[in-house]
Amino acid sequence: MSEPLIHIEAVTKSFGSFTALHGIDIDIGRGEFFSLLGASGCGKTTLLRILAGIEEPTTGQLLIDGQDMRGVPPEKRPTNMVFQSYAIFPHLNVEENIGYGLRNLKLSRAETRERIGSAVELVKLGGMEKRNAHALSGGQRQRVALARALVMRPKVLLLDEPLSALDKKLREEMQLELRAMQRSLGITFVFVTHDQEEAMTLSDRIAMMSDGRILQLDTPKGLYERPANREVAEFIGTMNLIPAKAGAAKGNQVSLDAGALGKLEGRVATDVSTSGREVFLALRPERISVGADLGANARLKGKIAEAVYLGDRITYVVAVNGLAQPLRVVNANETGEILRIGAEVEIGWPDDSGLVLS
């Protein structure tokens, strides 16, 4: 990455004796769509508020566009925020809400009108300019909040779960619109969400957070394919975990002793030695195949406990002797055949699909 637009270094935040953020380090590039992902209460909003200048970090440093932001109040920062509650001004109409910040930019009247006009168009609120704030639906409020921030042409747009109040259909529509908007405007987005699918859909990179720390900072593909630990693996999509004891490593392949299940092999993502430790072999449901006879590819034997036909794919729950958690398997529906519940099956997966996690 060339010079990052946002540089967050060792930022901590304490509220009294409670520490909401423990040493956060993130660099965000120009024009990037960056997401903060994590369960409720992990500190996403707090970090976003620090970027906006509404909260000051307890320790650590924040640079935006090379400038130290310490002591710079929110009104002087090149950031604008879409609040979790939208924070639409109830005493102003749509147009006045969108134009709220423009007064501070000291633009000509024509330019002000021009910007409001194009923002209204961008978020498809044409014809509602005079509508009162309290006469808006959730989706319309969300658009007003977005337009109100975008008219400011910030270097960084901060979005705090802007889609969580919308129903599924509208949310998916808005996701596509947001992504398209971000590409065409070239603004850097820092997007907060607790929805992993949303983060995967939208982001260039994602910081996966838990309890005020970053567990992993990676591309959506990286998070899914190379989760750094069990917590990430289980938060992003579904992951089967087979407990095992790590043995000798050959390159990045580690031999595993899975007790009653016998000898298995897995790949380590990092070159940290796992030898002798209790680990998990992690397998994504769609990488596992089940069948009556897999021949040389068979690694385990099991019994179909549940089979669900979903049209384009079939999901199985497969009980394996010696494994407390049954395996979850998703197979593409290639033949229209479905294995019966109770059928004895063989279970296999390609060599490099098994990941060793601690």
Added chain:
Amino acid sequence: MMKGWGLTTYAVLFIAFVYGPVLILPLFSFNDSTFATFPLAGFTTRHYVEMWGQGPMIGALVNSLKIGLGVTLLTTAIAIPAAISITRFRFPGKPAILSMLMLPLVVPSIVLAVALLVIILKFLNIPLSLWTVAAGHVLIALPFCTSVLMSRLEGFDRSLEEASRDLGSPPLQTFWRVTFPLALPGIISSLLLGFIISFDEFVIAFFLTGTDNTLPVYLYSQLRFPNRLPGALALGSLILVVSTVLVIVSEIIRKRGVQSDNPGDF
């Protein structure tokens, strides 16, 4: 059904009991007699005309209006920053400061009046006047005005002010563009409340006033003279009408405020 009847009867009796005596006032103010007794003697509006001839009473009314206006403006001006700091900021000693602010609510006004009298005469050596009455009224009105404003300020989303800052408005501008308009119904309630508290206050005014009287103190001193009563009744009725109108107007403003300010309806 029975229960409905019971409640209705109760409500009617309740209203009659509370407002009946008040309605006696306008009734006798139109009665063509000097004495406020039944049977009624006939309809007249002469008390309303004569009232204006009672110079001292009108003077007392003007005093009360002046004090009420000054008190409510000053009290609300003090209460606004107090309510903002209490609802918006964390600072050491906040609970203590809040209870000190609310204390005049529970201290009997006779105790306050005597204490103020001693302080003003013995320690400050200020002669008693309408100014000292006004100062006492500010003290008792402050907790009421502050609580009205606080409940209003607590009622709206803090992120509105943060959004304003985020959109480039420094604190003072944020106050005028967001906090003030949203708190306006509360400010109006506070102004009305402060005025009414001062206008009908008796004990403190009685103790702290000099040679000038406020209306309640004047009316009390005139009860001995029956011929002054009809004028007092007429004035009382007028005040009743004006305050009813004021309360209705403030309720309308408050209702509007509530409606437009639930930004959520989420």
